[in-house]
Amino acid sequence: MRIRSLRMEAVSFWYGRTQILQNANLHFNSGEITAILGPSGSGKSTLIKCLSTVLKPGEGKITANGKNLWDDLNAFRLQLGYVPQDDVIHRQLKVEDALYYSGRLRLRNFDQGSVLSARIDTVLAGLGLEERRYLRVRSLSGGQRKRVNIGVELLSDPQVLVLDEPASGLDPAIEEDLVKLLRRMADAGRNIILTTHSMERLNDYNKLILVAAGRVMYAGPPDKLAEHFEVKDPSDVYRALRDRSLDEWESRYRSSTYAVEEES
Ligand SMILES: Nc1ncnc2c1ncn2[C@@H]1O[C@H](COP(=O)(O)OP(=O)(O)O)[C@@H](O)[C@H]1O
Ligand SMILES: [Mg+2]
Numbered sequence: 725m726r727i728r729s730l731r732m733e734a735v736s737f738w739y740g741r742t743q744i745l746q747n748a749n750l751h752f753n754s755g756e757i758t759a760i761l762g763p764s765g766s767g768k769s770t771l772i773k774c775l776s777t778v779l780k781p782g783e784g785k786i787t788a789n790g791k792n793l794w795d796d797l798n799a800f801r802l803q804l805g806y807v808p809q810d811d812v813i814h815r816q817l818k819v820e821d822a823l824y825y826s827g828r829l830r831l832r833n834f835d836q837g838s839v840l841s842a843r844i845d846t847v848l849a850g851l852g853l854e855e856r857r858y859l860r861v862r863s864l865s866g867g868q869r870k871r872v873n874i875g876v877e878l879l880s881d882p883q884v885l886v887l888d889e890p891a892s893g894l895d896p897a898i899e900e901d902l903v904k905l906l907r908r909m910a911d912a913g914r915n916i917i918l919t920t921h922s923m924e925r926l927n928d929y930n931k932l933i934l935v936a937a938g939r940v941m942y943a944g945p946p947d948k949l950a951e952h953f954e955v956k957d958p959s960d961v962y963r964a965l966r967d968r969s970l971d972e973w974e975s976r977y978r979s980s981t982y983a984v985e986e987e988s
Contacts, residue, residue, distance in 0.1 A: 727789060727803055733749060734784035736783040749940070757929045757930050758918075762941075771933075777793055806886045819848070822876070826879065827844065830880075844879070885909060885914055936965055940986075
């Protein structure tokens with residue numbers, strides 16, 4: 725299955741009786757990096773968990789090529805990589821073994837060990853981790869460990885890669901390397917979606933989605949974000965959000981051409 729379009733259509737989500745996401749209409753484009761921004765607790769992780777089929781929307785649907793993900797979960801999941809915020813890899817393992825065991829556990833199509841080995845070589849090279857291959861995960865730096873976690877998801881060469889706060893805890897130079905890596909993947913046609921609470925380096929991304937209190941406040945190009953919130957600099961956007969009611973900001977977004985594009 726080649727995923728040509730990935731969309732959220734009127735998606736809402738509740739934890740119990742508390743609404744966490746409200747009526748999200750969004751497109752995610754292949755060949756691009758989409759960053760989901762928003763203050764802590766605004767629903768970024770929830771949004772990408774819905775997109776990654778970790779959570780099922782309470783209302784609305786998420787579609788790939790027009791088909792609801794939940795009508796053919798396995799087909800979509802074969803094309804999906806989801807990197808949660810926290811490490812999922814045992815730290816006692818060597819890098820190579822961590823990838824090998826993940827591959828064996830998760831991927832039926834690697835029933836031949838030699839196929840998996842070749843794939844591990846490719847992934848380690850792509851991540852710049854060849855020289856760390858025989859080290860234990862616990863002896864790696866935060867940035868290297870993040871790359872191993874991403875590597876696990878890259879084994880299956882997914883078309884859609886979703887990452888929750890991949891840059892948090894990394895120092896700026898390492899973050900830059902990580903963004904370059906993601907850019908190469910996007911240039912190879914993958915659909916890269918990540919969350920961040922940082923308002924720095926926004927021009928690294930093709931598209932920004934800003935959520936606050938589970939509501940979409942902006943979805944559009946990075947260079948128009950500040951203008952949309954009538955501030956000089958993106959770093960002022962969170963302040964602007966607090967200066968007026970979210971109702972006002974939401975209706976400003978919903979009447980913009982950006983919202984019309986997302987809903988079309
Ligand atoms: N398992 C859960 N049960 C109940 N509420 C939750 C759960 N996980 C997150 N929430 C709530 O949902 C809201 C959005 O959380 P989250 O999506 O993690 O935000 P963000 O990633 O932007 O920090 C928060 O108010 C959070 O407390
Ligand atoms: Mg989060």
